[in-house]
Amino acid sequence: MTDATNKKRILVAIDCIIFGFDGEHLKILLIKRGFAPEQDKWSLMGGFINPDEGMDEAANKILLQLTGLDGVYLEQLHAFGRPDRDPMERVVSVAYFALIDIHKYETQLSDQYHAEWFLINEMPKLIFDHDEMVEIAKQKIRYKAALHPLLFELLPRKFTIPQLQSLYEGVYNTKIDNRNFIRKLTSTGLLIKLEEKDKSNSKKGAFYFKLDKKKYKAKFQAFLNFIPNPENLIS
Amino acid sequence: MTDATNKKRILVAIDCIIFGFDGEHLKILLIKRGFAPEQDKWSLMGGFINPDEGMDEAANKILLQLTGLDGVYLEQLHAFGRPDRDPMERVVSVAYFALIDIHKYETQLSDQYHAEWFLINEMPKLIFDHDEMVEIAKQKIRYKAALHPLLFELLPRKFTIPQLQSLYEGVYNTKIDNRNFIRKLTSTGLLIKLEEKDKSNSKKGAFYFKLDKKKYKAKFQAFLNFIPNPENLIS
DNA sequence: ACAAAAGTGTTTTTAATACACCCATGA
DNA sequence: TCATGGGTGTATTAAAAACACTTTTGT
Structure with missing residues (x-):
C-alpha cells in the first residue's frame, strides 16, 4: 500500500x-x-x-x-x-x-x-x-x-392477490399456479386480509390485503422461496 | 441532474x-x-x-x-x-x-x-x-x-470430504450431519473421487476428491442449498 | 344465462431430516 | 487389540408440484 x-x-x-x-x-x-x-x-x-x-x-x-x-x-x-x-x-x-x-x-x-x-x-x-x-x-x-419478500416494496398499501401474482409473473416472465402461490403466501403469515374488495378487474371482485409490517421486517431476511427453481429462470 | x-x-x-x-x-x-x-x-x-x-x-x-x-x-x-x-x-x-x-x-x-x-x-x-x-x-x-458452491474456492485442487465438511462447519459455526452432507454433495455431481487417500488425519485415510470444473462453472449459479435454514444461522 | 376472473383441496412426488453402526488402519 | 476418524443406509417428515372445478356477479 x-x-x-x-x-x-x-x-x-x-x-x-x-x-x-x-x-x-x-x-x-x-x-x-x-x-x-x-x-x-x-x-x-x-x-x-x-x-x-x-x-x-x-x-x-x-x-x-x-x-x-x-x-x-x-x-x-x-x-x-x-x-x-x-x-x-x-x-x-x-x-x-x-x-x-x-x-x-x-x-x-x-x-x-x-x-x-x-x-x-x-x-x-x-x-x-x-x-x-x-x-x-x-x-x-x-x-x-426469489428468496425474500422484496417485491412488496412495489405495491400500494392495499393490494390483491391477483395483482401480486401478476407482479411475480412479470418479474420472472413465467406463469405461476395460483393455488400453490396462495399457499406459499399464506404460509408466510405476511398478509392481512381486509374486508374491502377491488372490483376494478372483475365482477366478483378480489379481496384487498395489506402487509403485516412487523412480520415483514422480521422475515425480510428469511428465505421464503416464492419462485420454484429460480436458477432456471435467471436468463 | x-x-x-x-x-x-x-x-x-x-x-x-x-x-x-x-x-x-x-x-x-x-x-x-x-x-x-x-x-x-x-x-x-x-x-x-x-x-x-x-x-x-x-x-x-x-x-x-x-x-x-x-x-x-x-x-x-x-x-x-x-x-x-x-x-x-x-x-x-x-x-x-x-x-x-x-x-x-x-x-x-x-x-x-x-x-x-x-x-x-x-x-x-x-x-x-x-x-x-x-x-x-x-x-x-x-x-x-449457503446457496452456491463458493467455498470450493478456498480448497486445494484435491481435498477430502471431512476437510470440506469442517470448512462448512467453520463458516457457519454449526455441526453438520455427515451422511446428509455427503448426500447433498454427491447429488450435485460436482465432485470426482480420486484413487489417492489423505492419511494425515486418520489411520484409515480419507479419499481425495477434485472438482469437476465444467460442472462447477455450469452450476455455480444454481441454488444448491448446502445449509439447512441458513437464515437461522446468519447472526 | 353467460362470461370472466376469484377462490378453493387433494394427491403425488421430491427433498430434508434424524438417526447408529461397521470399516480400515497404525500404533 | 484398540482407539481414531472415515464411511455407509433407511425410515420419517415436510415441502413442492401438479392438477380442475365451483363461486360470484355485472351485463
Whole structure:
C-alpha cells in the first residue's frame, strides 16, 4: 500500500435505477439528459456526491432532487468504473436501485420533473454503461425477490392477490399456479386480509390485503422461496 | 441532474478482504500499515485506483502488488463512503473479497510481503471502517455459500470430504450431519473421487476428491442449498 | 344465462431430516 | 487389540408440484 499524496482524485457519481409497478406492469423511470455529453439521450437518474455526504445519503438526496421521491426502498447495487465509461472525464459511479409504487408518486413525477416511465421491455437505449447497470439491477431483483419478500416494496398499501401474482409473473416472465402461490403466501403469515374488495378487474371482485409490517421486517431476511427453481429462470 | 464542472473530485480506493482456509480454519490476511495515518495498525490490503484502470482491474492489481496473489476468486462487495471514514481526506473505498487456499500461496506471502494470517475469530481491531467491511464480507460469504458452491474456492485442487465438511462447519459455526452432507454433495455431481487417500488425519485415510470444473462453472449459479435454514444461522 | 376472473383441496412426488453402526488402519 | 476418524443406509417428515372445478356477479 502506498499513501495518497500523489494519487489522482476522480469524480464519484451515483446512478439510480428506479423500478416501479403500476398494478399491471413493471416499469423503469428515465430522464432525458439536459446537458452534454449525450444531451437529449435517455439516462438513469444520476448526480455527484458531495464532500459531506455518505453514499446512501447522497443516493437519497439525488433521488429526492430529481424525482421528489422520499422514503422509498433504495439499495446499493454495484460500483462501475470502466475508465472510458464517461467520455468527458473519468467517473466512478455507484449504482443504486429503488422500488416504488408508481401510483403513489404519479402526479409529482410527471408534473414537476422531466422523467418518464417505460415498460421494462420497451426502454430506449441509455447513455454510457447505464444499460449494463439496468441489466445487473434486474438480475439482482430477480435473485433477491426469489428468496425474500422484496417485491412488496412495489405495491400500494392495499393490494390483491391477483395483482401480486401478476407482479411475480412479470418479474420472472413465467406463469405461476395460483393455488400453490396462495399457499406459499399464506404460509408466510405476511398478509392481512381486509374486508374491502377491488372490483376494478372483475365482477366478483378480489379481496384487498395489506402487509403485516412487523412480520415483514422480521422475515425480510428469511428465505421464503416464492419462485420454484429460480436458477432456471435467471436468463 | 447537474453537470460535473464544479464538482469535487475525490480519492477512490480499493480494499480487499482476503479469506483463506488452511485445511482446518478460516483465516483473514492483514497487513501492518506502513504510513500515516494509523501507522503500524492492522489493516486490509488497499490501494488507490489509477486513471486507466477499471474497478476489477484495479482490485486485481492491488492484490497482486501487495500479496503476489494472482488468478484468485475476487468479487466486488460494496462501496463505502462515510465522509469521515479516512481522517486525512475524503476517500470512497470499493471493497472486494478474495477466497484462497492458504497453502498454495504460503511461502510467497510470508517471505516477500509483510502480511499475516489471523484466525477469523481472533483478528485485531482494524483501522477506519475496515472492521465493518470484514463483517459485511463474512455475511456475504455465508449468504452466498449457503446457496452456491463458493467455498470450493478456498480448497486445494484435491481435498477430502471431512476437510470440506469442517470448512462448512467453520463458516457457519454449526455441526453438520455427515451422511446428509455427503448426500447433498454427491447429488450435485460436482465432485470426482480420486484413487489417492489423505492419511494425515486418520489411520484409515480419507479419499481425495477434485472438482469437476465444467460442472462447477455450469452450476455455480444454481441454488444448491448446502445449509439447512441458513437464515437461522446468519447472526 | 353467460362470461370472466376469484377462490378453493387433494394427491403425488421430491427433498430434508434424524438417526447408529461397521470399516480400515497404525500404533 | 484398540482407539481414531472415515464411511455407509433407511425410515420419517415436510415441502413442492401438479392438477380442475365451483363461486360470484355485472351485463
